[in-house]
Amino acid sequence: MGKKRTVGFSRFSEVQTAWLFMAPGLLLLALFTFWPIIFSLPLAFTNYSVIGETSFVGLDNFKRAFSDVDFIASIKNSLLYMIIVPFIQIISILMAILVNQKIAGIKFFRTAYYIPVVTSMVAVAIIWGWLMSSNGVLNYLLMSVGLLDEKINWLSDKDTALWALMFITLWKGLGYYMMIYLAGLQAVPTDCIEAAKIDGASNFQIIRKIILPLLKPYVFFCTLISLMAAIRVFDEVFVLTSGGPGNSTLTSSVYIYQQGFEQFEFGYSSALGLIVSFIIMFFSIFIFVFNRKGGVNPY
16 A cells, blocks of 8 residues: 555655646747737737727728738738748758768767758848848859859849848748757667668668658658748848838738737727738648648659
């Protein structure tokens, strides 16, 4: 009996200890994530603007959103931003395979590829703003090899600004997804790969028929979070272009911020936030269903 009580007390203590460790994180999550979401729900049906009286406006904010040219432009740009999702997955997997090799100095390459992830967005903006300016290195290199006839200010030109921002997002995010795929690769049983080599399988066949199927849960996870990140991209757009020139780089997150914290129309910006949340939810459900039905078949 005494032994059973000791075991029960031990399990109880482990549960309590786990909750104690999780408590600070859960508290911050509730305070800065769940509470703003809950607070924004009723706010979306009002004209709350900090100053002035607040009144219930029903669905007026949502009607206004669907006739707001700037908001529609921002949604189009956010959806266009999703183009980088497949590229970021493919390149990250290739990088993970590369840095999973047992060669000298591989830890240096893993660190080097991860540096953009931990680099401040302000520093990234300064570097890429200079590289992509009309007198920057990018123009010099492209003109040197004959790919460009005249200088382009990549971040100030309507035709190139959004694509330039997509490239910066791709560059900054590769290291993050590479590390996730690297963890997945290191969980792949080496016996399977060795057996395939003995049977005469090429490296391409090993990647296609062994590694990619085993990485499927990682592909699903990375695709889901990169898709959500693409739709609500904010930092690089806000720091480098603030949505300009014109509305060519205006994304939904930047427009919601502008309506809330520059125009002080918090009721309207809450309604916009809800609409964008539903769009993200739609694509997330689509990915879940697609994955449940088998996803991309590598065979």
